[in-house]
Amino acid sequence: QVQLVESGGGLVQAGDSLRLSCAASGRTFSIHSMAWFRQAPGKEREFVATINWSGGRTYYLYSVKGRFTITRDAAQNSMYLHMNNLRPDDTANYYCAARDGDNGDTTFYHSGRSYDYWGQGTQVTVSS
Secondary structure (H helix, E strand, C coil): CCEEECCCCCEEECCCCCEEEEEECCCCEEEECCCCCCCEECCCCEEEEEEEECCCEECCCHHECCCCEEEEEEHEEEEEEEEECCCCCHHHEEEEHHHHHHHHCCCCCCCCCCCCEECEEEEEEECC
């Protein structure tokens, strides 16, 4: 079992920056990859970014590429989402997710159904 806790959300203005954090605990040695998803009111859950836990390879939603950066600190079992130049349409509840698997698997997983563990979410609100 893996437990995930997000933090770092808040209310900001368009153009501002935020850093979201995700702390993992439990059987973290089983993690293959971690990801950020977001969900705005009345909309479906949306993939944002993912990172391979072993090699650090990344993949992004097109609309955030160049603005957001996903990183991880494997030694501290932590993952981060650095968000720059925030826009009002970035407003959502942001969730940390993790999946178990083989470190030799190089696949990028963008479906929420591919993930085994979820955090409680942290709210990001961007005003215009």
